[in-house]
Amino acid sequence: MVVTKGASLLFIIIGLVGASISILLGFLWVPSLDPSTVNGPESFRIIYWHVSFAWCSFLAFLLLFIGSIIWYLKKDEIGWRFFSVGSDMGLLFGMGVITSGPIWGSVAWGKPWDWGDLRLNSFALLTSVALFLVLARRAQQDTNQTRDTLSIVGLFGFSLVPITAMATTWYQKQHPPIIVVSSEETGLPSDMLFVLILSFISFCFIFVGFSIITDRIHQLELKMENNQKNLDEGWLN
Amino acid sequence: MQEGDLLELKDLNVLRGSREVLKDVNFKLNYGEIVVLVGDNGSGKSTFIESCAGIVPFKNGELYFYEDEDSQNVIRNHEGRKSNIPKIGITLQKDGICGEETVEERILIASEKSSKNYDSDKLGQILSDWGLNHRKSDRVSLLSGGLKRRLSVICGLAPAILSPKPMTVLLDEPSVGLDKSARILFINWIRTLASRGHGIIIATHNNDVIKCADRIIKIEKKGKIKESIGKSEGVIVEMPTCNSSSNLTSIRHLTSWALKMEIRNPIDTVGRVTPALVALLLSFSIIEGNGPLSVDILSSLILLPAFITCIISPAIINRFNEAECGKWWHIMLGSKIRPISSFLGASMILPIPLTYLSWFILIGNKSDEYSYDTLFWLWLPPLSLITVGMASSALHFLVSDLRRSNSSAGSLLLIALIWPFLELSDALSILMTSGMSYSLSIQSPIIGCIIASVSSILIWIVVVYLPDY
Numbered sequence: 001m002v003v004t005k006g007a008s009l010l011f012i013i014i015g016l017v018g019a020s021i022s023i024l025l026g027f028l029w030v031p032s033l034d035p036s037t038v039n040g041p042e043s044f045r046i047i048y049w050h051v052s053f054a055w056c057s058f059l060a061f062l063l064l065f066i067g068s069i070i071w072y073l074k075k076d077e078i079g080w081r082f083f084s085v086g087s088d089m090g091l092l093f094g095m096g097v098i099t100s101g102p103i104w105g106s107v108a109w110g111k112p113w114d115w116g117d118l119r120l121n122s123f124a125l126l127t128s129v130a131l132f133l134v135l136a137r138r139a140q141q142d143t144n145q146t147r148d149t150l151s152i153v154g155l156f157g158f159s160l161v162p163i164t165a166m167a168t169t170w171y172q173k174q175h176p177p178i179i180v181v182s183s184e185e186t187g188l189p190s191d192m193l194f195v196l197i198l199s200f201i202s203f204c205f206i207f208v209g210f211s212i213i214t215d216r217i218h219q220l221e222l223k224m225e226n227n228q229k230n231l232d233e234g235w236l237n
Numbered sequence: 238m239q240e241g242d243l244l245e246l247k248d249l250n251v252l253r254g255s256r257e258v259l260k261d262v263n264f265k266l267n268y269g270e271i272v273v274l275v276g277d278n279g280s281g282k283s284t285f286i287e288s289c290a291g292i293v294p295f296k297n298g299e300l301y302f303y304e305d306e307d308s309q310n311v312i313r314n315h316e317g318r319k320s321n322i323p324k325i326g327i328t329l330q331k332d333g334i335c336g337e338e339t340v341e342e343r344i345l346i347a348s349e350k351s352s353k354n355y356d357s358d359k360l361g362q363i364l365s366d367w368g369l370n371h372r373k374s375d376r377v378s379l380l381s382g383g384l385k386r387r388l389s390v391i392c393g394l395a396p397a398i399l400s401p402k403p404m405t406v407l408l409d410e411p412s413v414g415l416d417k418s419a420r421i422l423f424i425n426w427i428r429t430l431a432s433r434g435h436g437i438i439i440a441t442h443n444n445d446v447i448k449c450a451d452r453i454i455k456i457e458k459k460g461k462i463k464e465s466i467g468k469s470e471g472v473i474v475e476m477p478t479c480n481s482s483s484n485l486t487s488i489r490h491l492t493s494w495a496l497k498m499e500i501r502n503p504i505d506t507v508g509r510v511t512p513a514l515v516a517l518l519l520s521f522s523i524i525e526g527n528g529p530l531s532v533d534i535l536s537s538l539i540l541l542p543a544f545i546t547c548i549i550s551p552a553i554i555n556r557f558n559e560a561e562c563g564k565w566w567h568i569m570l571g572s573k574i575r576p577i578s579s580f581l582g583a584s585m586i587l588p589i590p591l592t593y594l595s596w597f598i599l600i601g602n603k604s605d606e607y608s609y610d611t612l613f614w615l616w617l618p619p620l621s622l623i624t625v626g627m628a629s630s631a632l633h634f635l636v637s638d639l640r641r642s643n644s645s646a647g648s649l650l651l652i653a654l655i656w657p658f659l660e661l662s663d664a665l666s667i668l669m670t671s672g673m674s675y676s677l678s679i680q681s682p683i684i685g686c687i688i689a690s691v692s693s694i695l696i697w698i699v700v701v702y703l704p705d706y
Contacts, residue, residue, distance in 0.1 A: 131646070132646055136636075136645040139645055143253050159696075229256060
């Protein structure tokens with residue numbers, strides 16, 4: 001337990017330091033964008049966190065999906081552990097995406113939200129599903145029936161991605177998005193890429209640290225609940 | 238008396254969380270047998286009863302019902318529900334009766350008789366014997382706790398009493414709330430039913446009921462069961478009989494039940510109309526205060542009241558949650574319950590009139606400014622909203638599967654329905670500006686409505702069929 005706690009805290013501290021350095025580098029080292037292509041180039045620097053949040057939330061949602069599938073098909077405890085960690089991390093990092101996204105969106109699209117953007121809307125939907133799962137898991141008694149229903153909600157969340165894709169494609173065709181940034185299909189400058197990768201690795205450390213802690217908390221809660229049930233039934237003498 | 242088995246649980250394992258409530262249970266219920274389940278609180282008696290009714294997920298094992306000696310029917314296994322159970326009688330721990338029903342309606346539904354073909358004298362006799370005949374037209378919510386329990390017990394026994402063929406009767410804590418005389422009557426009636434070949438399983442703590450068992454099953458620690466021979470007490474008494482068999486509880490029964498409940502107490506309609514009217518009045522004040530709005534916003538505001546009526550939680554969920562009434566219907570209808578309930582729970586009637594009302598209030602005498610076609614085709618987007626209502630209703634039903642569904646933020650799952658709404662707003666705005674077009678282009682209002690309906694139906698299919706697949 002002490003080792004787990006120490007390792008997870010170390011991961012989180014390294015991650016937080018790395019994330020702080022990356023945003024500092026984003027402001028102080030990486031050159032600014034051409035002001036003629038974006039409105040307010042300084043707020044554009046949110047991408048150094050936004051992209052990392054998005055990649056980590058993708059990892060979390062993947063974990064949630066794998067967990068939902070395993071529980072739905074096999075009723076295996078490991079599936080439920082993936083599911084629990086995935087939903088908690090999905091909520092944490094998904095909130096990061098949908099709060100930092102509109103800041104970037106205001107610059108790039110000229111509006112904070114675009115109903116025609118697939119990624120933004122998919123993440124918003126998945127984050128709302130993750131929020132539902134986290135709230136429901138805490139409010140419900142941990143029974144197989146609860147797990148079945150919640151794993152179906154997890155799968156429902158993923159079934160929304162193609163539906164969202166279809167809906168946004170149709171919607172975009174009717175409403176061409178407002179693009180303020182002139183599109184350039186060139187790669188990122190190497191210094192920007194370096195900061196992005198540093199930021200992503202740091203966020204991965206935070207992700208792993210929080211995942212270990214979350215999983216450990218769930219295991220302890222489960223153990224405590226079982227002990228309480230045993231006490232209820234007078235099995236402990 | 239017919240010999241053989243009525244139902245069988247084979248190698249059954251049931252989990253509650255990580256704890257195994259029933260472990261490696263092998264059990265057969267014979268014709269004419271009374272089996273009593275005993276055990277401490279939380280030992281798994283109700284789980285055993287619900288496993289026999291086929292509504293509890295199995296970790297391992299199978300539930301079989303036998304139509305006759307040769308044909309066995311798998312009802313449930315570890316993969317889920319396989320088929321519907323044949324006719325049974327069941328009394329749930331929490332009654333399973335909605336307070337809006339009358340005593341007579343409930344007993345008719347439970348005994349699976351329609352009001353046309355039942356013999357009122359026989360049902361009247363049953364109700365009289367249990368001291369309920371004078372209350373048969375009363376709503377269940379007006380009965381005292383003891384009378385409600387008596388009704389619940391009769392509803393468990395009535396299908397067997399009025400059936401010429403032996404069947405399974407499942408009774409969960411039937412004696413709780415019954416007075417001494419009712420308990421004696423109950424014991425004699427189940428002994429009489431057993432003498433007619435019906436198989437009865439009772440979960441109880443009551444010593445009088447335990448004494449009437451032919452076989453006692455004790456659910457022990459760690460979910461194992463231990464069998465012993467019972468005292469087989471009870472006297473065979475005179476009870477009504479019936480020679481005509483009745484139909485299985487069907488979708489028609491649930492539909493007519495849901496309609497009756499809504500007509501009697503229209504909480505669904507009122508619950509949907511009130512917020513829709515508030516939204517309409519707010520939209521009116523926005524339009525009045527801000528001068529002319531763009532057609533896009535105007536079309537959204539016109540459809541908003543109808544959209545709100547579609548996404549509100551259906552009242553049938555509250556009715557199902559009352560005293561586990563939904564569990565009773567689930568047992569009777571099996572996997573059909575989810576699609577039919579989500580259909581019955583959807584707002585079907587309100588979207589079209591509300592949209593026309595919205596149009597007349599928000600546009601009023603300015604309708605000349607918009608396409609001539611609009612008023613004629615205004616019904617099309619709200620018609621498509623009905624599919625949004627079905628998807629929303631299915632999502633509410635999915636959340637209601639959770640034990641404490643009221644404490645879950647189910648509305649978070651409704652965010653996906655924003656796309657059909659946006660599509661329909663677009664369709665209406667095109668209709669208002671360019672009129673109806675019959676082309677197959679994306680700019681056609683018809684295609685917009687079809688896209689919205691298809692995406693809602695896809696959500697509905699996922700939510701309705703995934704849980705029982």
